[in-house]
Amino acid sequence: MFKKTTRPYIEKFIAKYATTERILDVGSGGSSYHRYFPNRLTVDIDPERKPEVVADAKSLPFKTGEFTAVLCTEVLEHVDDPKVVAAELMRVLAENGTLILTTRFLYPLHDTPSDYFRFTKYGLQLLFSEWDIVEISSEMGDFATIGTLVQRIGFQSDMRGGRVSKLLVYCLARCLVALDWLILKEYGNIKKSVVESNILSTGVHIAVRKNKKRTALK
Numbered sequence: 001m002f003k004k005t006t007r008p009y010i011e012k013f014i015a016k017y018a019t020t021e022r023i024l025d026v027g028s029g030g031s032s033y034h035r036y037f038p039n040r041l042t043v044d045i046d047p048e049r050k051p052e053v054v055a056d057a058k059s060l061p062f063k064t065g066e067f068t069a070v071l072c073t074e075v076l077e078h079v080d081d082p083k084v085v086a087a088e089l090m091r092v093l094a095e096n097g098t099l100i101l102t103t104r105f106l107y108p109l110h111d112t113p114s115d116y117f118r119f120t121k122y123g124l125q126l127l128f129s130e131w132d133i134v135e136i137s138s139e140m141g142d143f144a145t146i147g148t149l150v151q152r153i154g155f156q157s158d159m160r161g162g163r164v165s166k167l168l169v170y171c172l173a174r175c176l177v178a179l180d181w182l183i184l185k186e187y188g189n190i191k192k193s194v195v196e197s198n199i200l201s202t203g204v205h206i207a208v209r210k211n212k213k214r215t216a217l218k
Contacts, residue, residue, distance in 0.1 A: 027075030076103040134207040138198035147176030
């Protein structure tokens with residue numbers, strides 16, 4: 001109950017795109033994805049995280065189409081201009097290459113003060129609408145999302161009652177995470193006229209392919 005609930009979901013998603021080819025890992029500070037991408041080149045804006053290249057995601061010091069894949073996990077919510085960053089990620093991606101990206105939807109403030117945006121799956125579809133979306137998925141179910149928010153309250157706060165109170169919070173979080181089976185059907189509006197899935201989710205995962213033909217249609 002004390003482990004981050006989101007981590008297994010992120011790893012399961014990116015593991016599907018594991019490769020031994022040379023890829024770019026943008027915002028790689030502190031990540032542990034070497035086993036999936038042993039030949040990754042790490043980039044981060046923070047030199048204290050010891051990336052191989054220190055650079056801003058808005059202006060990457062690489063050639064156009066240099067990488068067959070680009071990994072960008074938990075970064076987009078922390079940049080001040082997501083559109084520029086999205087375009088730059090696609091620029092350095094080779095034709096038919098794949099961008100593997102995860103970001104936050106319903107989630108507490110974290111790594112402040114550089115925490116600026118949240119993204120729905122429809123927002124990401126719009127952001128990458130010029131490219132081929134291979135896959136887009138919600139990270140967690142509704143109750144699991146609520147449980148994760150409760151867990152983060154425990155992680156990111158001091159509480160009356162100290163460790164006893166925190167234990168109660170973590171137990172509550174664990175119980176909530178296990179309740180997604182209760183939901184039979186979800187809707188995108190209160191009138192229940194639009195069927196939807198995962199109206200609550202901690203994050204969204206997306207894989208985007210850079211397609212030459214789609215690029216030519218711009």
